[in-house]
Each structure stands twice: as structure tokens, then as C-alpha cells.
Amino acid sequence: MQDKLKLGLVGLLVAAGVVGFYLLPETQTVxxxxxxxxxxxxxxxxxxxxxxxxxxxxxxQESLVEARKVVWPSRKETTQMTMMVFVFVFVLALFMWLVDSSLSWLFYDVLLRRG
Known part of the structure; x- marks a missing residue:
């Protein structure tokens, strides 16, 4: 029960700060x-x-301890993985373009004969 009251007080304090901010004249920015x-x-x-x-x-605190345990990749590993991603994206884009062009040719030129 006390914690709920404390959390309610936190909300009221922040709300009072927002209200106070807008009630004070704009000339008194500080x-x-x-x-x-x-x-x-x-x-x-x-x-x-x-x-x-x-x-x-x-x-x-536990999150900070876990973050210190992370083994970050070296610059070389990061560069290699980035290049692999770029190559994969290029190959996938090429594949999607080929499939789209093939289906477009099949439907518009062969089946519908719209040329």
C-alpha cells in the first residue's frame, strides 16, 4: 500500500512540475x-x-554487469560481417528482380499478350 502511495506521489510531483512549467510566464524560461x-x-x-x-x-546494476560480459567483435570481424550482409542483400535483390521480371513477362507477354 505504501508503494502505491509513493508511486502516486511520484506522478503528482511530475504532473505538478509540468503544470508549473506551463503556468509560469514564457519570459521566465530559467x-x-x-x-x-x-x-x-x-x-x-x-x-x-x-x-x-x-x-x-x-x-x-545487473544489466551493467551483464553488459560488461559482452565480447564485442573486432573491427575486422565487423567489416567482414557487414560486407557479407551487403552481398546477401545484393544477391537477394537480384533474385527478386529476376523473379519479378520473369513473372511480368509470363503474365503480360505470354498469357495476356499485351506486349
Whole structure:
């Protein structure tokens, strides 16, 4: 129940920041931005202390640990794979063009005799 109240408060804080941004005159741009940033920061602080906030932080930390485990390909491997993709796309485009031209010839020239 407390977490639902905290999440509701987060929503209200962010909504108050948006409303405050639009209620302040356009001539006070710095104040408008500060009000919005302060409300988002306050909402983030409240979210941080809720259970979903703690779960999100744990998830983000685990994601960073997993991202460090990734083995990135070398420049040579990346170039080779890119060239393979380009060749495959070219061959596929050529094949599709041949099929389209053949079917067009078959239907329009042979079957329908429209030449």
C-alpha cells in the first residue's frame, strides 16, 4: 500500500512540475525549467525509496554487469560481417528482380499478350 502511495506521489510531483512549467510566464524560461527539473528530481527521489524503485536500481546494476560480459567483435570481424550482409542483400535483390521480371513477362507477354 505504501508503494502505491509513493508511486502516486511520484506522478503528482511530475504532473505538478509540468503544470508549473506551463503556468509560469514564457519570459521566465530559467525558472520554468528549474521548476520542472526540481519536480522530476523530487519524483525520482521518492521513486528511489519505493520497492519498485529499488527493484529498478537492482535491475539496472545487473544489466551493467551483464553488459560488461559482452565480447564485442573486432573491427575486422565487423567489416567482414557487414560486407557479407551487403552481398546477401545484393544477391537477394537480384533474385527478386529476376523473379519479378520473369513473372511480368509470363503474365503480360505470354498469357495476356499485351506486349
Amino acid at each position: 525558472l520554468r525549467v528549474l521548476v520542472f527539473v526540481a519536480s522530476v528530481a523530487a519524483g525520482a527521489a521518492v521513486f528511489w525509496f519505493s520497492a519498485p524503485g529499488r527493484e529498478f536500481v537492482a535491475y539496472a
